[in-house]
Amino acid sequence: MCLTNASLSKKPTVSIRSPASGECYEGHKMSTFHKCIIWSGIILLTLMYLGLRHFMHASPYAMPALEYCPSLEPCHRPDLLAFQITSAIMLTYAGIMGLSVWHITKKCHQLRTPHARLFGHLPEADQINIATITFQIFDFIISTTIKEHASPIFLVHHTLAALISILSLKYQMAPYYAIFYAGCSEISSIFLVWCDLANFFPPISGSLYEASILLCQVSFAFAFFYYRIVLWFFVAYQFTWDSLHVLRRSKLTPAQTAVLKFFIVNVYLLGSLQVYWFVLIVQKAADMISA
16 A cells, blocks of 8 residues: 555654754655655556557557658657657646746745755655656656667666656755756756647648747747756756755765765766757757758
8 A cells, every 4th residue: 555644644854953063964765655656656657658559559640740750651659649648747747846836936945055955855846856756767668669769868867867866855855956957947848748749740831830839949949948058057056066065064974975976966967968958959940940
């Protein structure tokens, strides 16, 4: 059973001690309840994907642009469409959660000190970490069966994203940054989801639908640049400063120290990947304009 009275009544907390005390920060480990939710989510997403793929096996709606067909002739790709629909649900959830907590309620900004941003408790951070772990594991598994998504770069990205969220949830670390990197960074994906519709439902020239797709493409490019390039490295600088401050002034456990250093390395590693993807976006936009 996933749900028990004990698991529902027990709220995850974290104690933050004064740096002057020289004592370690102590956070709760990932609970059985969290693990159960994650594995249930992976199973649910997989069943949804398999169900959609089966349902659309011979559907005319599952006929994508010719570039997604092996022989460049009309074909059915229920696997690709089912994957896009399933992914859209999780990416939209993450993006909306990030938008809400970062910009609307601004609840994460109540964590005003380096220690609070790295070791405070934010329920929404737990939720978004659970969603990220669930989706990235599902994404990794299904991507290995879809050639367009099976590139080493994508698979490495899924692995690192899942691992970072697992460590954040397990050690109750970096809740402030989890909201941005697992939530706000997916705001651009909300627009991408609608852009991808054009692969299966090509717009008629001059139609309102074509205009909406163009608007989503432009919004995606701007959102990607703002959140995954500009803010990514701005927040990364703040994260590095917070981490170095805590590492200098606080006594952490060896595991917490290792996790913090792992986070610092990967925020710039994944940031470099965002720059690479943005260059590809600019190149594709240039090709569309010149065509």
